[in-house]
Amino acid sequence: MFRSDAAAGGRGEEAARVQQESADGTLQNHRLKSSAVCLHDAKMNMIYSVLFTFHLLLQYSRCVIALASVATVLLAAMALYNLMTPRASSSHPPPSSSLPLPQAESCTDPCKIVLVESIPEGLEFNSSTTHPSIFQAWLNLMSEARSSIDIASFYWTLTNADTGTHEPTAEQGETILRTLAERSGKLSVRIAVNTPQGSQPQDDLRLLNDSGADIRTVNMRKLTSGVLHTKFWVVDKKHIYIGSANMDWRSLTQVKELGAVVYNCSCLAADLGKIFEAYWYLGDSQSIPSPWPTSFNTPYNKDTPLHLPLNNTPSNVYLSSSPPSFCAAGRTPDLQSILSVMDDAQSFIYIAVMNYLPTMEFSHPKRYWADIDTQLRRVSYEKRVKVRLLISCWASTQPVMFPFLKSLASVYDTKSKLDIQVRLFVVPSSPKQKEIPFARVNHNKYMVTDKIAYIGTSNWSGDYFVSTAGSALVVNQTASQSVEPTVQSQLQAVFERDWNSDYSTPLTHCVLSHFCTHLV
Missing domain, CATH: 1.10.287 (Helix Hairpins)
Known part of the structure; x- marks a missing residue:
């Protein structure tokens, strides 16, 4: 032309x-x-x-x-x-909004992070590694609250009456419930909780509702065929708790738990608040929005983390979430977060979770799901990273888990420098403690590498990343600029304490028959 x-x-x-x-x-x-x-x-x-x-x-x-x-x-x-023309694919789903995302920025709040634990009654370690209790952390958060407390939770059983027991150790849970009820009459308390199933106790929620708390149930079964399994607090939009502990008295005195509290960190609390608001939105909705309204978007993710000082140490931090359909634009899905943390490791990967199954645990028909398992084998072979898994063995452990753990543990050869090892953590029980239902277990859900600390709320099987609501805090601190021990080093010390303790045992048949007689 x-x-x-x-x-x-x-x-x-x-x-x-x-x-x-x-x-x-x-x-x-x-x-x-x-x-x-x-x-x-x-x-x-x-x-x-x-x-x-x-x-x-x-x-x-x-x-x-x-x-x-x-x-x-x-x-x-x-x-x-x-x-x-389709857009190029990425390692996680594209943002659910066509609007541009704000750029990640720095936070100047004097943020303080504290690891917190629940150590079951009678469990003693020959170690100097100790952390404040989750019970005390929750009391502190309620004491600090001036305007609001938002709690995302799976279920509520904070009293003996809820579990049909007469345990003196339930007193801590009852104290939490009583204190929260008192606070509900003085400030805004919102609770997002999984829709109770069957005969699940609801007395705690009724008490809190009568005391002034606003409660919304999220019908996850209808939305995704999963459950709301997450466990976190947001207080005054500046303090947070996230970790493995449920709103259950056993999570304070009869189950081993781990979490993190972050104080005076409004930028991080605001971002976790967006995840809470998503649950709150779904509690009043019959469907999952696609795309999510832009108010749920975040600039903070694995590619553009939030830059902030944690304990006076420069840190990169972000929050991940599952399932992917709950992730607004910019949010890293929880599975992608886990795979990314593993991929960034240069020296070691330590994992402590209750369940580890490369399957869709609750699907019918049965489905194999190897995303995490494959990644562990890949980094072990390609990068010669040392991998350690500390998995729980208790009354509710599924026997099918052990063949998969043995298969993973077989990736070990000193000549080839392949080094994946698996051990079981068993919380001992007295005859009286055995009578407590769903207790005496290591319920941790964390991972630590030479670079990153990951503290989550999900067990490690496919359902928890595909259809179940969970969340995680991911922290990378610069050790060379740290005055205090980094979060990574503190979490590594917890893992090594447990790995080397008398409650940790090798993954062998004779050991299984001794410690897990109900499984073999």
Whole structure:
């Protein structure tokens, strides 16, 4: 098309040259003619000039029209290409909003992070590694609260009456419930909880509701076929707790738990608050929005973490969430967070979780799900990273878990420098303690590497990342700039304390038959 325009322009120039030569010859002859003839020829020459000018304008307008047509066609083609061409894939689902995400920024709050634990009654360690109790952390958060307490939870059984027991150790849970009820009459208390199933106790929630708390149940069975399994607090939009402990008296005195409290950190609390608001929204909705409203978006994720000082140490932090359908634009899904932490490890990966199954644990028909298992084998082989898994063995452990653990533990060879090891953690029970239902177990859900600390709320099987609501705190602190021990080093010390304790045992048949007699 541009060549045709150029040819047309060339023909115009040639016509102009011929016209000009003709005009020059005519003027030369006119000098020999009369003045009348000269006048006539002058008029004719003017007509020729007008015609020549019109000819040039006609050629120019054709060129302009052609160029405009070309530009219009090109713009239309580009728009059609953008509509019909799929975007490049990424390691996690694309943002659920077409609006641009805000850029990650730094936080100047004097944030303080504290690891907290529940150590079951009678469990003693020959170690100096200790941390404040989750019970005390929850009391502190309620004491600090001035305007609001938001709690995302699986279920509520904080009293002996809830569990049909008469345990003195339930007193801590009853104290938490009583204190929270008192606070509910003085400030805003909101609770997002999984819709109770069957005969699940609801007395705690009724008490809190009667005391002034606002409660919404999230019907996860209808939304995703899963449950709301997450466990976190947001207080005054500046303090948070996240970890493995349920709102259950046993989680304070009869079950081993681990979590983290972050104080005076409004930027991080605001981001966790967005996850809570998503649950709150779903508690009043019959479906999951797609895309999520932009108010749920976050700039903080595994690629652009929040930069903030934790215990006066420069830190990169973000919060992940599951299932993916609950992740608004910018939020890293929990599974992608776990795989990313493993991929970043250079030296070691330590994992402490209650359940580890490369399956969809609750699906029918049965489904194999090897995302995490494959990643562990890959980093062990490709990077020669040392991998340690500390898995729980208790009355509710599924026997099918052990063949998979043995398979993973077989990736060990000193000559090849393959080093995956698995041990079981068994919480001992007295005859009386055995009578407590669903207790005496290591319920931790964390991972630590030489670079990153991951503190979550999910067990490690496929359902927890595909259909179940969970969340995690991911922290990377710069050791060289740290005055105090990093979160990574503190969590590593907890793992090594448990790994080397008398409650940790190798994954062998004879040991299983001794400690887990109900399984073999």
